[in-house]
Amino acid sequence: MAEKTVLIVDADAASRNFLIKALQQKGCRALEASLGREGLISAWRDRPDLILVEPQLDDLQGEELLRKLRSDARTASTPVIALSRDQTPSRRASCLEAGCNEFFRKTSADIPALLDAIDLWLASKPTETPPELEQTAPFTPKKSGGKLIAFLSAKGGTGVSSLCANIANSLFASQPKAKVAALDFVLPIGSIASIVGYDGKMNIASLANMSAELLNEAFFRENLPSPPAWKFNLVAGSPDPESASVLRVDRIAHIIQMLQAAHDFVFIDVGRSLSQIILPIIQQADLTVMVVSPDMGTVRLSRVVWQYLQSKGLTSDHVYPILNRVVGFEGISKAEVESALGLQIQTTLPHLGGNMLMANSQRVPFASKFPGDTACMILKEAAGQIITLSEQIRAGVKQGVQNGSWI
Ligand SMILES: Nc1ncnc2c1ncn2[C@@H]1O[C@H](COP(=O)(O)OP(=O)(O)OP(=O)(O)O)[C@@H](O)[C@H]1O
Ligand SMILES: [Mg+2]
Structure with missing residues (x-):
């Protein structure tokens, strides 16, 4: 990733120095301004990433600064995070209303979430297309x-892979005849594969190396492994970072389309x-399906991801948030998660102690391991709802993506 530039606008030198150090540790270039007007000049001249x-x-x-940034084409879509000593709800509301993307209190408790949010905004900001992706075949939707x-999740370890495998497996309860595939596209x-016990050689990287003619609908219907205890066909993920680094991303759209042609659910x-x-x-x-865990750090990051997806045309109809690993009343x-996330939680799964880990290992x-739980x-209910919602969306009952803006 090219070096990212972050502009800090803060009158307090100690705060600026703290942030400069943190940003340098992330490999970013930090610019600083102690006055709002200096900040505006730097923002428009240096075009920071954040x-x-x-x-x-x-x-x-700050609100005036935010409005000026938002009304100028050079910074209209630059992510802005407010980091405020003033912690009143009215300050937060006025900053968000004036156009900042995130608001954090200037307290040590908020620093880890702030640092995570910085990573996420820097990673998710649309940048110029890297040359190696320019030839990527456009992903044509295959609505039939x-x-x-x-x-997806905003933070590692929230349980996405476990839920993806287990919900795909639970689809069988309401649609025993449905053909289901699971594709692991987590890089690197x-x-x-390890959750379902598949040790074979076929995986997304090896498939992407095959010729496009061989990768037809019949191939995906007949040749994918189906791990014995599980009720779906598997496209295993990249087995190692080396395979991921040479993965032919131009083949992914075709692979997904053929998987869709050969299955009822992918x-x-x-x-x-x-x-x-x-x-x-x-x-x-x-x-x-957005998997969220019930801690403020993850919820805030999930909100950033959700706002980003909204800016790319996604509507809440298309999102099925699951709150995973809920521990009693702790x-x-x-309700707090929903309000901070800006989305309604559809399914809540309790913390299962070591049992999910045991089933996975x-x-x-x-x-199958804990049928009475x-x-x-x-x-099963989540799987049933996912079937119903995706069928409603396909049938046009739900709106889906705004403006029909498939890319
Ligand atoms: N509801 C739950 N209760 C208890 N443990 C859980 C629960 N859900 C997942 N886990 C455990 O949490 C760990 C992380 O799960 P998993 O690998 O599915 O997460 P992930 O979000 O895919 O992580 P990664 O970011 O590494 O891909 C695993 O040990 C899994 O068994
Ligand atoms: Mg995972």
């Missing part, structure tokens, strides 16, 4: 094939990545 603003400035109010269900290394684990390869998949998925409530579905019912 701007951090303390709204209490000596010459301009199987439903495409993407599984996938994990579903589940894709995209992990926590929102690269230029992943975004089109999410934009064209019938439904995106932590934040579902024995390479069997959770429902209420979580099995929740997984």
Whole structure:
């Protein structure tokens, strides 16, 4: 990734120095301004990838600065994070209203979430297309094939891969005849093969190396491995970073289309990545399952991802948020998660102690290992809802992507 530039606008030298150090550790170039007007000049001249603003400035109010940034084409879509000593709800509301993308309090408790948000905004900001992706075949939507269900999270370890495999498996309960495929598209290394106990050589990288003529609908119907304990066909993920680094991304659209042609449902684990390869998949998925865990850090990051997806045309009809690993009355409530995320949680799965890990390490579905656990019912219900919603979207009952803006 090319070096990213972050502009810090803050009257307080100690805060600026703290942020400069943190940004340098991330390999970013930091620019600084102690006054609002200096900040504006630098923003328009240097075109940073991200701007951090303390709204209490000596010459301009932060809100005025934000409005000026937003009304100028050079910075209209530059991500801006407010980092404020003033922690009042009215300040937060006025900053968000004036155009900042994120608002953090200037407290040590908020620093880890701020640093995560900086990473995410820098990673998700649309940048120039890298030359190696320019020849990528456009991803033509295949609305007549199987439903495409993407599984994504904003933070690692929230349970995306476990839920992708287990919900794909639970589809069988309501549609025993449905043909289901699971594709692990987590780079640089996938994990579903290990969850379902597949040790074979076929994976997304090896398939992408095959000639396009061989990769036809019949191939995907007849040749994919189907791990014995599981009720779906598998396209395993990249087995190692080396394979991922040479993965032929220009073949991915074709592979997904053929998977859709050969199956009724195609589940894709995209992990926590929102690269230029992943975004089109999410934009064209019938439904995106967003897995969130009940801690404010993850919820805030999920909100950033959701706002980004909205800016790319996705509507809430297309998103199915799951709150995973909920522990009794500890932590934040579902209502708090919904309000911070800006989306309604559709399914809540409790923290299953070591049981999910145990099922994963024995390479069997959770429902086979712990058939009496209420979580099995929740997984089945989630699978049923995902079927219904994706069918409604396909039938046009739900709106889906705004302006029909498939890319
Ligand atoms: N509801 C749950 N209760 C308890 N443990 C869970 C739950 N969901 C997932 N886990 C466990 O959390 C760990 C991470 O799960 P998983 O690998 O599915 O997450 P992930 O989001 O795909 O992670 P990664 O970012 O590494 O791809 C695993 O050990 C899994 O068994
Ligand atoms: Mg995973």
